[in-house]
Amino acid sequence: MTEAPLLRVRNLRVTYPGEQGDVHAVRDVSFSLGRERLGIVGESGSGKSTTGRAIMGLVPPPGRISADELRLGETDLRGLSERGFREIRGRRVAMVLQDPKYALNPVMRVGRQIAETHRMHVGGGTRAARLAALTMLEAVNIRDPERVYRLYPHEVSGGMGQRVMIAMMLIAKPEVLIADEPTSALDATVQTQVLAVLDDLVRGRGMGLILISHNLHLVSAFCDRVLVMYAGRVVETCAAGRLHEATHPYTRGLLAALPTLEHRRAVLPQLRRDPAWAGE
Amino acid sequence: MSGVALRIWLLHPAPASRRQARLGRWYRAWRGLSRNGLAMAGLFIVVALVLMAIFAPLIADRAAVTTQSLATRLQFPSAEHWFGTDELGRDIFARVVFGARITLTIVGLVSAIVLPIGLGIGLPAGYFGGWPDAVLMRLTDIFLAFPRLVLALAFAAALGPGIENAVIAIALTAWPPYARLARAETMTRRDAEFVQAAVLQGASHGSILFSQIVPLCLPSVVIRLTLDMAGIIVTAAGLGFLGLGAQPPAPEWGAMVATGRQVLLTQWWVATIPGLAIVITSVGFNLLGDGLRDVADARSA
Amino acid sequence: MAGPTIGGGRIPGWGIVRRVLRTLGSVTLTFLGLTVVTFFIGRVIPIDPVLAIVGPKASNETYDRVRAEIGLDLPLPVQYWRYLLKVLHGDFGTSVITSQPVLRDMLDVFPATLELAVLALLIGVVLGVPLGVVAATHRGRWQDHLIRLLSLFGYSTPVFWLGLIGLLLFYAKLGWVAGPGRIDVGYDDMVPTVTGLLTVDALLDGNSEVFVNALRHLVLPASILGYLSLAYVARMTRSFMLGQLRQEYVLAALAKGLSHGRVVWVHALGNVWVQLITVIALTFGSLLEGAVLTETVFSWPGLGLYMKNSLFNADLNAVLGGTMLVGVVYIGLNLISDLIYPLVDPRVRGQRR
Ligand SMILES: Nc1ncnc2c1ncn2[C@@H]1O[C@H](COP(=O)(O)OP(=O)(O)O)[C@@H](O)[C@H]1O
Numbered sequence: 002m003t004e005a006p007l008l009r010v011r012n013l014r015v016t017y018p019g020e021q022g023d024v025h026a027v028r029d030v031s032f033s034l035g036r037e038r039l040g041i042v043g044e045s046g047s048g049k050s051t052t053g054r055a056i057m058g059l060v061p062p063p064g065r066i067s068a069d070e071l072r073l074g075e076t077d078l079r080g081l082s083e084r085g086f087r088e089i090r091g092r093r094v095a096m097v098l099q100d101p102k103y104a105l106n107p108v109m110r111v112g113r114q115i116a117e118t119h120r121m122h123v124g125g126g127t128r129a130a131r132l133a134a135l136t137m138l139e140a141v142n143i144r145d146p147e148r149v150y151r152l153y154p155h156e157v158s159g160g161m162g163q164r165v166m167i168a169m170m171l172i173a174k175p176e177v178l179i180a181d182e183p184t185s186a187l188d189a190t191v192q193t194q195v196l197a198v199l200d201d202l203v204r205g206r207g208m209g210l211i212l213i214s215h216n217l218h219l220v221s222a223f224c225d226r227v228l229v230m231y232a233g234r235v236v237e238t239c240a241a242g243r244l245h246e247a248t249h250p251y252t253r254g255l256l257a258a259l260p261t262l263e264h265r266r267a268v269l270p271q272l273r274r275d276p277a278w279a280g281e
Numbered sequence: 282m283s284g285v286a287l288r289i290w291l292l293h294p295a296p297a298s299r300r301q302a303r304l305g306r307w308y309r310a311w312r313g314l315s316r317n318g319l320a321m322a323g324l325f326i327v328v329a330l331v332l333m334a335i336f337a338p339l340i341a342d343r344a345a346v347t348t349q350s351l352a353t354r355l356q357f358p359s360a361e362h363w364f365g366t367d368e369l370g371r372d373i374f375a376r377v378v379f380g381a382r383i384t385l386t387i388v389g390l391v392s393a394i395v396l397p398i399g400l401g402i403g404l405p406a407g408y409f410g411g412w413p414d415a416v417l418m419r420l421t422d423i424f425l426a427f428p429r430l431v432l433a434l435a436f437a438a439a440l441g442p443g444i445e446n447a448v449i450a451i452a453l454t455a456w457p458p459y460a461r462l463a464r465a466e467t468m469t470r471r472d473a474e475f476v477q478a479a480v481l482q483g484a485s486h487g488s489i490l491f492s493q494i495v496p497l498c499l500p501s502v503v504i505r506l507t508l509d510m511a512g513i514i515v516t517a518a519g520l521g522f523l524g525l526g527a528q529p530p531a532p533e534w535g536a537m538v539a540t541g542r543q544v545l546l547t548q549w550w551v552a553t554i555p556g557l558a559i560v561i562t563s564v565g566f567n568l569l570g571d572g573l574r575d576v577a578d579a580r581s582a
Numbered sequence: 583m584a585g586p587t588i589g590g591g592r593i594p595g596w597g598i599v600r601r602v603l604r605t606l607g608s609v610t611l612t613f614l615g616l617t618v619v620t621f622f623i624g625r626v627i628p629i630d631p632v633l634a635i636v637g638p639k640a641s642n643e644t645y646d647r648v649r650a651e652i653g654l655d656l657p658l659p660v661q662y663w664r665y666l667l668k669v670l671h672g673d674f675g676t677s678v679i680t681s682q683p684v685l686r687d688m689l690d691v692f693p694a695t696l697e698l699a700v701l702a703l704l705i706g707v708v709l710g711v712p713l714g715v716v717a718a719t720h721r722g723r724w725q726d727h728l729i730r731l732l733s734l735f736g737y738s739t740p741v742f743w744l745g746l747i748g749l750l751l752f753y754a755k756l757g758w759v760a761g762p763g764r765i766d767v768g769y770d771d772m773v774p775t776v777t778g779l780l781t782v783d784a785l786l787d788g789n790s791e792v793f794v795n796a797l798r799h800l801v802l803p804a805s806i807l808g809y810l811s812l813a814y815v816a817r818m819t820r821s822f823m824l825g826q827l828r829q830e831y832v833l834a835a836l837a838k839g840l841s842h843g844r845v846v847w848v849h850a851l852g853n854v855w856v857q858l859i860t861v862i863a864l865t866f867g868s869l870l871e872g873a874v875l876t877e878t879v880f881s882w883p884g885l886g887l888y889m890k891n892s893l894f895n896a897d898l899n900a901v902l903g904g905t906m907l908v909g910v911v912y913i914g915l916n917l918i919s920d921l922i923y924p925l926v927d928p929r930v931r932g933q934r935r
C-alpha cells in the first residue's frame with residue numbers, strides 16, 4: 002500500500018448520552034483503509050454499525066462523535082457541516098444496509114430510487130439518470146433491467162433487492178463503500194451471489210470496502226484484512242489469511258466457536274468475555 | 282423508613298415481595314408522570330375540578346345557582362358577582378361551580394356504562410377467538426362506523442331530552458374503541474405462561490379472565506378513558522347546547538353557553554365564561570391522558 | 583438465481599377483486615346495522631306515531647285503523663323488512679314541517695353542508711399535514727410543543743363555543759367576515775343553482791360580487807371546523823411521521839446524499855400519505871358531525887341545521903333520515919378510503935389477503 006489511504010480513522014469515539022450514564026458505543030477505534038477489502042467483525046452491540054455511521058456523519062442525535070483524525074482522502078470529516086456531508090454521501094462514501102426489505106422506500110419504484118442518487122450527484126436530468134440506472138442494474142447482474150426498473154421493493158426478492166441497493170449506492174461512483182451486514186438477511190444460497198457482485202464492482206473500480214459482519218467465516222474468506230471489535234474497541238487487527246495466528250483471547254474465542262465440518266461438537270464452547278478487554 | 286431509604290426500596294431492581302414490586306411500579310410511573318410539566322398541569326386541573334365539585338357548597342352559594350333577580354340581570358363581572366350574572370340575574374360563578382358536578386356526573390356515568398360493555402365484548406372476543414371473536418368484532422365495527430354525535434342526537438331525540446338520555450346516547454356510541462382495546466390486550470396475554478399455568482391448575486375461563494387478564498388490561502383502558510373524557514365532555518356540552526342534555530334550570534355548561542348566545546354581542550361574558558370552563562376541563566383531561574400514555578409507552582418500549 | 587416474485591399471483595388484478603368484494607361485504611353489514619339502529623330508535627320513541635297522526639281526541643276505532651295502516655300491528659321483523667325496502671328506495675317518509683319527502687329536503691340542504699365541510703377539510707389537510715411533519719422533525723423542541731398545544735386546544739374546544747367567539751371577534755368587533763347565514767339577503771337567488779355550492783355556482787355564473795359575499799360568509803365557519811380537523815390531522819401526521827423516520831429506508835436515503843428536506847417531504851411523507859388516507863376520510867365524517875353544531879351557531883342552512891330544527895319539532899322522520907344520510911356518507915367514505923388505498927400504496931395493489 003504505497004498510495005495515500007482513502008480513509009483514515011484515528012481514535013474515533015462515539016458516545017450516546019443515556020439515562021444511566023453515557024454509552025460509549027465506539028472507543029478509540031483507529032484504522033486506515035486503502036483500495037482493499039477490510040472486514041470488521043464482532044458480536045452484536047460491539048459498535049460496528051456505529052463506526053460505519055460515524056464515517057457517514059449519520060450518528061443519530063443525541064450521539065456525539067469525536068476523533069483525533071477522521072479523513073476521507075483530503076477531506077477532514079470532523080466538524081464537517083451537514084451540507085458538506087451531503088456532497089460526500091453517495092458520491093465519495095456510500096453505505097449498503099442489512100435488509101433491502103426495509104432499506105428501500107416501499108412506495109417508490111426501485112429504478113427511481115437508483116436514478117435519484119444519480120440525479121443528486123451527477124446531474125444531467127431525468128433521462129440521463131434513467132439510462133444510468135438501467136446500466137447500473139445490468140452491472141449488478143440483473144437480467145431484465147427495464148422490467149426491474151419499474152418494480153416496487155416488495156415485488157423483488159431479497160437477493161435482487163440487495164443488488165438494487167448496491168446499484169443505488171454505487172451509481173455515483175463513491176471511493177469507499179461501507180457494507181453493514183449486507184448478506185445477513187438473505188438466504189444462504191443468495192449470499193454468495195450478492196457478495197460476488199459486490200466484489201466485482203469493488204475490485205473493478207478500485208474502491209475501498211468496509212465489510213461489517215458478525216460472521217467471522219464470511220469476513221475471513223472475503224476480506225484482505227480483519228478488525229475484531231469488542232465492546233467498542235478494536236481488540237485485534239490481522240490479515241485475513243493469518244487469522245488462525247490471532248493472539249487475542251476474544252478472537253480465539255470467536256474462532257473456537259466456529260462450527261467446522263471436520264469435528265462436530267457435543268457442547269458448543271462458551272464464548273469467554275472479560276471486562277478488562279474493554280478497559281484501559 | 283427515611284425518604285431516601287423508601288425510594289431505594291421502591292426502586293429496587295429485584296423486589297423481595299409482590300407488594301414491593303407493585304408499589305415500585307406505581308412509583309416509577311408516578312416519577313415519569315411528575316417529570317412531565319404539562320401532564321402535571323392536567324392532573325392539577327382534574328383534581329381541582331373534582332375538589333370544586335365536591336366542595337361546591339363551600340365555594341359558592343347554592344341558592345345563587347337558581348335564584349333569579351331581574352333587577353340585577355346581565356351584569357358585568359364585579360366583586361359581588363365574580364363572573365357576572367346571566368339573563369335571569371343568576372350568579373354565573375355559582376352556576377359554573379355547581380356545573381362541575383353535572384360534568385363529573387356525566388363522565389362518571391358514561392364510564393360506568395362504557396367499561397362493562399367494552400370489556401364484556403372485548404375480553405371474550407380476544408380470549409376465545411374464533412367465531413365469537415368474528416361476531417363480536419363485526420358488531421363493534423358496525424358501531425364504530427357510526428357518526429357519534431349524530432347517533433347520540435337521534436337517541437336523545439327518541440328518548441327525549443335529559444341528562445340520563447344524553448349519558449346513554451354518548452355511552453352507546455363510545456364503547457367500541459374499548460372493546461377493540463380490551464380484545465387486543467387480551468389476545469397478547471391469553472397465551473402467556475401464567476395464564477397457561479392457571480388453565481393447568483383447572484381455573485375456569487371466567488376466573489382467569491377476571492383475576493388474570495382484567496387487571497392487566499386496566500391500565501391501558503384507563504389511559505384511553507382519560508383521553509376520551511375530553512371528547513365525552515365536549516359531546517355532552519354539545520348536546521346541552523342543543524337543548525338535549527341537562528334541562529333548565531340545571532347549570533350545565535353547554536346549556537349556559539346556549540342561553541348566552543342571545544346576548545353574545547352585548548354581554549359576551551354570559552356565553553364565554555361557561556365555554557372557558559368546558560375548554561379548561563377538557564384540556565386538563567387531554568394533558569393528563571397524554572402524559573399517562575407517554576409513561577405507558579416509555580414503559581413498554 | 584430465482585426470478586423476482588411478483589406479489590399478485592397468476593391473475594393480475596385478482597387481489598383487487600378480492601379486496602373490493604370484502605369491502606363491499608363489510609359495507610353491506612354496516613349499512614344493515616345502521617338501518618337496524620335507526621329502525622329501533624324509531625320504535626322506542628315515547629311519542630306515539632299513531633297519536634301524532636290521529637290526534638288525542640280520535641276514537642279507538644280510528645286509532646286502530648291508522649295503526650294498521652302504517653303497519654304497527656305487524657310483527658317486528660316484518661316491520662323492519664318493510665322499513666329496509668323503503669330506505670333502499672330512498673323513501674324516508676315525509677317531513678312534518680315541510681310536508682315534503684325527507685329525501686328531497688335533504689338533497690336541498692346537503693350542498694350547503696358539503697361546501698362547508700369540504701373547505702374545512704382542505705384547511706385541515708393543507709395546514710395540518712405540514713404542521714404534523716414539522717412537529718415530528720422537531721420532536722421535543724419548541725416547535726413540537728407549540729404544535730402539540732395548538733392541536734390539543736383544537737380537540738379540547740367545543741366547536742359551538744369557538745364559533746360564537748369567532749363571530750364575536752371577527753364579525754362583530756373586527757368586521758373582517760360576514761355574519762351568520764350563507765349569503766347576504768340582497769344576494770339571495772342571484773345566481774342559478776348548478777352544483778348547489780354557492781361559491782362554485784357564483785364562479786360558474788361569473789358573478790364575482792356574489793362569490794365574494796358567499797366566501798365572506800363561508801370563511802369563518804369553515805376555518806373553525808377546519809381548525810378541529812387540523813388538530814386531528816396534525817396529531818396523526820406527527821405520529822405516523824415519527825414512525826416513518828425510524829425506518830431504515832430513511833437512513834439509506836440520507837446515506838445516498840439526499841437532503842433532509844427531500845428525505846422528509848418526499849420519501850417519508852410519501853409513506854405517511856398511505857396511512858393518512860383513512861384519517862382524512864374519518865376526519866371528513868367528523869366534520870359532517872361538527873356541522874350540526876356549527877350550522878346551529880352560524881344559522882347555516884345545511885343538513886345539521888335541518889336536523890336540529892326537525893329535532894325540536896318532533897319531526898322524527900327528518901331526524902332519522904338525516905342520521906341515515908350522515909351514516910351512509912360515513913360508510914361511503916370508508917369505502918372510498920379502502921378503494922383509493924391501493925392507488926397510493928403499491929404494496930396493497932394486487933396483493934392477496
Ligand atoms: N441511537 C442509539 N442510541 C443509544 N445507543 C445506541 C444507539 N445506537 C446504538 N447504540 C448503542 O451502541 C452500541 C453499539 O451498537 P451498534 O453499533 O449498533 O453495534 P453492532 O452494529 O456491532 O451490533 C450498543 O451498545 C448500542 O446499544
Ligand SMILES: [Mg+2]
Nearest residue numbers: 046049050051
Ligand atoms: Mg449493527
